[in-house]
Amino acid sequence: ILPEPALVRRCIATMPARALLLALAVLGAAAGSEAAPGPRVDHPYGVAAGPAGVAFVADGTSGRILRLDLRSRRLAIHAAGFVEPTGVAYARGVVYVADFGAGLVRRVGGNGKVTTIARLRQVAAVAVTGTTVYAVAFDGTLARVSGGRLERVRVRGGTLLMTEDGTHVSRVDPRTGTKTLAVGGGDAHRVALAADGTLFVAGGGPESGRLRRVGPGGTSRTLIDDLHVSDVAVVGAGTLLVSAVEPGSLWRVDARTGARTKLAGS
Numbered sequence: 001i002l003p004e005p006a007l008v009r010r011c012i013a014t015m016p017a018r019a020l021l022l023a024l025a026v027l028g029a030a031a032g033s034e035a036a037p038g039p040r041v042d043h044p045y046g047v048a049a050g051p052a053g054v055a056f057v058a059d060g061t062s063g064r065i066l067r068l069d070l071r072s073r074r075l076a077i078h079a080a081g082f083v084e085p086t087g088v089a090y091a092r093g094v095v096y097v098a099d100f101g102a103g104l105v106r107r108v109g110g111n112g113k114v115t116t117i118a119r120l121r122q123v124a125a126v127a128v129t130g131t132t133v134y135a136v137a138f139d140g141t142l143a144r145v146s147g148g149r150l151e152r153v154r155v156r157g158g159t160l161l162m163t164e165d166g167t168h169v170s171r172v173d174p175r176t177g178t179k180t181l182a183v184g185g186g187d188a189h190r191v192a193l194a195a196d197g198t199l200f201v202a203g204g205g206p207e208s209g210r211l212r213r214v215g216p217g218g219t220s221r222t223l224i225d226d227l228h229v230s231d232v233a234v235v236g237a238g239t240l241l242v243s244a245v246e247p248g249s250l251w252r253v254d255a256r257t258g259a260r261t262k263l264a265g266s
Contacts, residue, residue, distance in 0.1 A: 038075035038244065041067060041265040044243035044250060045086040046098070046125065046190070048231045055233060055241050056095055057250065058085040065097060065108060066138060068250060070235060073263045079108045080234060087125035094100070096133055098123040105135050105145055107192070118143070118150040125190070134160060134174070144174060153177055161199075163188045183214050190231040194255065202232045211242060223258030227251075234257070 031262075039062070046058035050067070051167060056078060057066040064104040067078035083101030090096070105118040105126060122138040133145040134153075141164065142153045153174055153197040160172040161182060169183040169191050182199065183191075189204030199214035200223075204207040209228035213221045232253075240253040240259070249265030 005084050007013050019216045041248045043245050046088045047241050047243045048088045048090045049233045049235045050090045088126045089126045091128040095150045096126045102109040118145045161191050192232045192234050200232045202229045204230050210219045
């Protein structure tokens with residue numbers, strides 16, 4: 001089981017210009033029928049948008065990365081053999097994984113082959129832009145992985161969004177480490193960004209875990225306050241994929257109203 005979320009120092013997402021690569025593809029999110037049988041969702045710590053109509057889930061307790069068809073609600077095992085995956089990102093046919101339990105940043109190729117691209121103790125989350133992968137650890141380390149090399153970035157917006165100490169979201173310039181406050185107000189452990197600049201902040205707290213919507217002008221609204229929300233990804237125009245770690249479940253959420261439909265889990 002993941003340590004108390006209050007210990008999470010920083011979790012990140014990358015931004016190409018104005019849009020997060022965690023929302024790289026616009027996914028279809030049409031309502032489906034009853035979910036088809038598939039693997040159980042135990043502790044879905046991280047979610048990421050994949051190719052059209054697909055999302056990926058880091059299921060920590062089972063040590064697997066799950067693939068979710070957003071139309072049929074069918075879950076399948078995309079990759080297994082991880083110790084405790086807590087973060088996931090997708091770009092150009094490749095899934096990147098923060099394997100917290102193993103202290104490894106891992107890559108799942110299109111053929112399903114899993115390889116290690118970096119070692120980082122207690123790595124909690126990953127994000128990717130182009131061929132560069134960013135990772136953060138519980139001790140506050142922000143690292144850049146490129147060409148098989150890991151380089152620590154000194155954090156002093158920019159092209160990264162990063163949650164800090166579970167209380168706020170900062171923008172960080174990965175070249176200089178300069179950071180500016182993006183969102184305050186507490187209960188902030190994961191973050192996603194829509195193309196129009198709207199931020200979605202997942203709390204991930206042990207007794208709260210709300211989901212907030214923060215408009216480009218800074219106006220904040222709580223969309224969910226009765227689930228232990230662990231992560232959020234933008235999976236279509238006005239549509240979010242939200243994971244709740246307790247009980248383990250996945251939800252399609254309207255990005256404006258917070259109306260939700262369970263896709264999988266308890």
